[in-house]
Amino acid sequence: MTVVEAVNLSKRYGRTWALRGVNLVIEEGMVVGLLGPNGSGKSTFLRLLAGLSHPSGGEVKVLGERPGLATKKQVAFVPEIDHLYRWMRVRDTLDFQAGFYADFDPARGEELLTFMNLDPGARVYNLSKGQRARLKLMLALARQARLVLLDEPFSGIDPPSRERILQGILMAYRQDRTVIISTHLVGEVEKLFDQVVFLSQGEVFLAGEAESLRAERGKSIDEIFREEYR
């Protein structure tokens, strides 16, 4: 089934077009890499899918509907910024998330907490950047959400945390779950992707199956990325 369908999707902030005429279809169960440098429209696209902002033109459908209250229950969005209350203990953030989202699975939460090597008693403000990134991700993955949107989950994160995050994403993989990951770091994580979408200045200029692109060009996604954005 189609999970995301964007038709001529555009978003303007003031006089700047953050997204221009994006056409994209994403099927269920795919892990999609949304690739591009800063300012290419990756976050804007994810925010539109999450229902946090609205299109200036064109249309986007998530699970067959326009993003809104109904889709938000099935979509987990992890922003790049820190959105957690700093005074909370790790354990509290799980309860908080469970209170917000009916699909939060506490057993899964415990499992992921252990896997992410996080101390339930620690205060959020005492966590390192990598630990906070792991916590944010874990809170989203413990939901039963059909669509998971991760905005730059690897950015500014030390390699061990990055590895954990990658493994966490794989651990939470389900056939009925679609994951879209925006990143400007491609090399270490490209094995995660079924599909890649290259954005530049708000436009999609290359999209396809990662394995097909490798076979056609005899290059890694990282190499293609570096060439395209040179």
Add this chain to the structure above:
Amino acid sequence: MPHFDESRPIYLQIVDWICRRVARGELAPGARLPSLRDLAQELAVNPNTVQHAYQELERQGIAFTKRGQGTFISESPDPVGSLRQRLAEQAAEAYLKEIANLGLSFREGLDLLAEKIKERGVSN
């Protein structure tokens, strides 16, 4: 664990890796392959990639899937023998290609090989 060259499709490299393990006897005929999820995590690749690799192994008759039970290495026709043969042929091709790249004749390549074998004192 294999080291992937990301400029080639990952699933084909998983296929090669499993074939090599079968040829070396590390995976016996009838052996059960790890679940998609387990192997995906071990190799840090997408589970769909592992599935693609398993499908390719099935297509080549090297593995088969029992519904609900997993994917297994075939017991017949002798996958070990045929894979050994296939991998040996690939190695031979690679050697000949390298010899040609170096501007040597195949005759010279063959002589060099014979010499190396003699050095090792192997008679058969």
